[in-house]
Every structure is written in C-alpha cells, then in structure tokens.
Amino acid sequence: MTNANFWESVAKIIDNGFIQKDLLKLYNYAQLFSTRHLIYKRFSPVEQHGCSAGGETHVIATLLAAAEVRTDSFYKESIKDFKRECQHAAKQESIIENWSKATGCWIDNTDVFLENQLGEQIAEGGEAHVYDHGPTLIKSIGLDYFIQPILALDRISLHNALFPETRLTVLGFGRDSNGLFKIIVEQPFIEGAHVTDDEIEEFMLKMGFELKNKRNWTYATPLIYLSDMHDENIIRSASGTIFVIDCDIRINTPELHEGGIRELTTDVSFIIGQHTKKAPEQ
Numbered sequence: 001m002t003n004a005n006f007w008e009s010v011a012k013i014i015d016n017g018f019i020q021k022d023l024l025k026l027y028n029y030a031q032l033f034s035t036r037h038l039i040y041k042r043f044s045p046v047e048q049h050g051c052s053a054g055g056e057t058h059v060i061a062t063l064l065a066a067a068e069v070r071t072d073s074f075y076k077e078s079i080k081d082f083k084r085e086c087q088h089a090a091k092q093e094s095i096i097e098n099w100s101k102a103t104g105c106w107i108d109n110t111d112v113f114l115e116n117q118l119g120e121q122i123a124e125g126g127e128a129h130v131y132d133h134g135p136t137l138i139k140s141i142g143l144d145y146f147i148q149p150i151l152a153l154d155r156i157s158l159h160n161a162l163f164p165e166t167r168l169t170v171l172g173f174g175r176d177s178n179g180l181f182k183i184i185v186e187q188p189f190i191e192g193a194h195v196t197d198d199e200i201e202e203f204m205l206k207m208g209f210e211l212k213n214k215r216n217w218t219y220a221t222p223l224i225y226l227s228d229m230h231d232e233n234i235i236r237s238a239s240g241t242i243f244v245i246d247c248d249i250r251i252n253t254p255e256l257h258e259g260g261i262r263e264l265t266t267d268v269s270f271i272i273g274q275h276t277k278k279a280p281e282q
Helices: 003-015 020-034 045-053 056-068 072-078 082-103 110-118 149-162 197-206
Strands: 038-040 128-133 136-141 169-175 181-188 210-213 218-220 224-227 234-236 242-244 248-251 268-270
Touching: 003 020, 003 056, 003 082, 003 268, 020 038, 020 045, 020 056, 020 082, 038 045, 038 056, 045 056, 045 149, 056 082, 056 149, 056 169, 082 149, 082 169, 110 128, 110 136, 110 169, 110 181, 149 181, 149 248, 197 210, 197 234, 197 242
Parallel strands: none
Antiparallel strands: 038 268, 128 136, 136 181, 169 181, 210 218, 218 224, 224 248, 234 242
C-alpha cells in the first residue's frame, strides 16, 4: 500500500461514517502503527512508540486528525491565518467526535460526567481539569494551547517519548459544558515536592535542551520545543527522581522561531516482510 492509497482508505472510512467493517480496518491500521509496520514519518521511532504508549484510542485519533492535515504547506499557511486554523481544527474535532461516538469513547458533557464518576476536581491548570482516581489522575485537557487536535495529540506522543514514567493514556474525547473539545487522559499519580527553576534548568540541560526563555520556561533542541516547564508541572519524588507531569511540548519547526529544523508531515510508509502483517486491503 502506498502513502496515497493509505490516506484514500482513511478518507473513505471517514466518508462512510465509521461503519463496523471500517472500524475494524482502523483497528488493523493501529496495530500496524504500534508494531511499526506502518511508519508515520511525522515522528521519530521513539516518538511513534510514545504515540503507541498513549493507547489504541490515541493512535487512531492521531491518524484521523492527520487525514485532515495532509501537507507541510497546510501548516505553514494555517499558522499565519488564525481563522483558517480554527476551521481546520473544527473539521478534525468533528472527525474524531464521529469516530468516538461510533466506538463508545465519547462523553457528551465531560464536566458533569467526570464529577459524577470521580467527585470534584482536585486541580485546574491553564488547559486541564484534574480528578483523583486513586493511583492515577484523570485529566480533561482542552485545546487552548494548540487549537488543532493533531497538535494536542502530538503533544501526548512527545510527552510519552520523553517522559515515559508519567505517560498519558488517552481514554476518550468529549465536550465540556461550554461545548469545548476535550481529550480525556489518565496519568500515574506521583507524590513529591516542588523543584526550583535552577534545578529544572540543570535537569533539562542534562537531557540536551537549551534554555531559550526564562520568562515562559522555554527549552528547545533543534527537534523538540518545550515550554511551561515551571515548578507546578515538575516534581521530585521521595527518592529524588525528577518527574515532568505536564508541559507544552511540540515538534520544533522553523515557524516556532526557536532554532527548529523539523517539518511537519503526515506521510506514511509500510514495512512488509516475510514475518510481518500485510497492510489491510482497501
């Protein structure tokens, strides 16, 4: 199967309205993705593994969002035109919503549902509402920082690649009481103490990141952009290990003006060998 054939197949699944046989096809694509028989060229191998670590729901949503964003030129054009970016975001939201409803991982009102299931939220950040779930936390994450679902889903993949100890698993999607699109994730709960900005900087330098802007706690390599790396998002456990709980993380493209060298793509390729699965027929 070629790149063009694959995306034509996904587009047909979307146009068909996610009928049962097509849901199985998406599941098969997710399996090929997670076993790296389908190579998603947007990501490095470790980032694709990070996407898989977010769960099957995350992988399929990533592919569905990518079906609406097919070229590098789209990103370069839309980032200069907020209205157009919002239009594309709405299309991605609609596709993921229709699929989620077909598979039962959609929540009509996340505020009411999560409070009924888990009690009152225990924390609220710039984009997330956080609920206690015993050994884990349940988070309802908005698109405030990213606008487009594809970029918010990238963020989860990149987080899982860099910080696997606090990986985010996507449980489903929904809208809050204001009709805003939400990604529902689960994350391990880690008890710890705050760390200082100097300690965070030392930690990031050891990971190969350069401090770019102290005012918004921004770090970057030519490949990855990280911001919001402040003491409310990073903790030290009782054993002294530092854990990154939350941050704004993106593929570092030149458009971010932080020395990025990567370009966004949604191209795929398939590795078909004697001991691998064949790509599903269209």
